[in-house]
Amino acid sequence: MKLSLKRFVVACIAIYLGITCYTAYNLIQKKYVKTGAARDKLPDLRRIKIKDDDDWNPWGEEFVKEGPKLPVVKLGQHDLHRNVLLRETKDSSKTFNVEIWGKAAIGLYLWQHILDGPLESRMGGVWSYGSKQIDNIKFTFRTGSGVIPEKVPENTENLILILNGREPLKIQFAQSWLDSLAQFAFLKNVAVILLGNEQCNNDWVKKYMVKNGGPIKFVFLVYDSPEVDDWNFYQWPLGVATYRQFPKVNQDSLKINARRHYTCNFLATIYKNSSRQQLFHILEEKKDLKTSCLTKARYEWKPLETEETLNDYIGALQSSDFTLNPVGKNTECYRIYEAMSLGSIPIIEDNMTPGNCGNSNISHNAPLRLLKDHNAPVIYLDNWKDLPALLEKYKSLPYSEIVQKRRDMVDWYEKFLHKMRDKFVQTIQQRFFNL
Numbered sequence: 001m002k003l004s005l006k007r008f009v010v011a012c013i014a015i016y017l018g019i020t021c022y023t024a025y026n027l028i029q030k031k032y033v034k035t036g037a038a039r040d041k042l043p044d045l046r047r048i049k050i051k052d053d054d055d056w057n058p059w060g061e062e063f064v065k066e067g068p069k070l071p072v073v074k075l076g077q078h079d080l081h082r083n084v085l086l087r088e089t090k091d092s093s094k095t096f097n098v099e100i101w102g103k104a105a106i107g108l109y110l111w112q113h114i115l116d117g118p119l120e121s122r123m124g125g126v127w128s129y130g131s132k133q134i135d136n137i138k139f140t141f142r143t144g145s146g147v148i149p150e151k152v153p154e155n156t157e158n159l160i161l162i163l164n165g166r167e168p169l170k171i172q173f174a175q176s177w178l179d180s181l182a183q184f185a186f187l188k189n190v191a192v193i194l195l196g197n198e199q200c201n202n203d204w205v206k207k208y209m210v211k212n213g214g215p216i217k218f219v220f221l222v223y224d225s226p227e228v229d230d231w232n233f234y235q236w237p238l239g240v241a242t243y244r245q246f247p248k249v250n251q252d253s254l255k256i257n258a259r260r261h262y263t264c265n266f267l268a269t270i271y272k273n274s275s276r277q278q279l280f281h282i283l284e285e286k287k288d289l290k291t292s293c294l295t296k297a298r299y300e301w302k303p304l305e306t307e308e309t310l311n312d313y314i315g316a317l318q319s320s321d322f323t324l325n326p327v328g329k330n331t332e333c334y335r336i337y338e339a340m341s342l343g344s345i346p347i348i349e350d351n352m353t354p355g356n357c358g359n360s361n362i363s364h365n366a367p368l369r370l371l372k373d374h375n376a377p378v379i380y381l382d383n384w385k386d387l388p389a390l391l392e393k394y395k396s397l398p399y400s401e402i403v404q405k406r407r408d409m410v411d412w413y414e415k416f417l418h419k420m421r422d423k424f425v426q427t428i429q430q431r432f433f434n435l
Helices: 002-040 077-090 106-114 168-183 203-208 275-285 287-292 307-318 334-341 369-373 384-395 399-433
Strands: 096-102 120-122 127-134 137-143 158-164 189-195 216-222 233-236 262-269 293-298 320-325 345-349 379-381
Touching (some): 106 137, 106 189, 106 399, 137 399, 158 168, 168 203, 203 216, 233 399, 262 275, 262 307, 262 384, 275 287, 275 293, 287 293, 307 320, 320 334, 320 384, 334 345, 345 399, 379 384
Parallel strands (some): 158 189, 189 216, 216 233
Antiparallel strands (some): 127 137
16 A cells, blocks of 8 residues: 555656646747747848958947837827827936937038047948937947948937938938838937038928928038028038048147248139139239248049048148138038138138028028137138238237137137037937927
């Protein structure tokens, strides 16, 4: 009897262990199958080739999602509006995530010069990434030719897209990016920083505005467009030529008090029958200007700089009290900002170029209304014939006054960058998050 009871207990234990092991096996198998099925939906990264480098992983650590992916729920317009308002009210004190995708070189001016953000370059610039928190917003910046709709975070909710709209081919590229935004199911807020057309022909972007049924809430727009109203369009500075590798200048490294070798400099592409040609002739004809000003002209525009030509250009600005800025295709040019960053006071031709640029309903200071509205300590000229008398006047000033003007220029530019940063962040806080 005792032996039979003992066998019965052993049999029960064996059955229990068998059931437990079988159940555990089924659970593990089910999880494995589910994980494998989910993994099968991801792109085969081994097939992604950019410049023949198979080791590059476009879904690296910077793309780790900050939480689980939420299911797509179709809501009516009223429900969507109500839910967004509730979320914004509840989360007013939390940190918001904003993606910045740079598809134009002015994105680097925003990220490195205005926001002072870090940037890690990969694959020689095919993909660059950085992040920075300002107030309650964490900005994540991505740029490079590797940034395409298929390789950016699909759960993006808040987006700043940086585009080039200067010419037809650039506009087509910009439109393809805006059209692609329809595939991002979680996208709630979109704004654009647009390098506008130099004649201010930017009507193509209007159909993408929210008021016309598009995704864009507002645009930061370069050049003096009459469309600027500080609601749909905000004016944005052209900045320095980051596409030619012009660097961010450390203001502390500038030798503000040192005497500069040249009174002025003029290094530019000369267009036939332009004010640039007129200025070049004035500098050549006036013997004292020819010796005191550094002049170098070329008659064919070149988009890229060699290291040598870039260093020569930076050296010219650093060695001159003034930098001459005749109009080109637009009154606003990169040279203005580059000179300011190096403490060379810009002398700017204050004439509107042909096209549709001009005053807007909120400002009548065109051209260069952004600089004028912020009281930039630059010098404006209507006619380059007045240049010799102007430079003669400044030569008669005590050197301490020249140094002070140089210092004022550098200080103003630094404060201007901070003002642009504050305007950018505050506009996003107000327009994206109702803060």
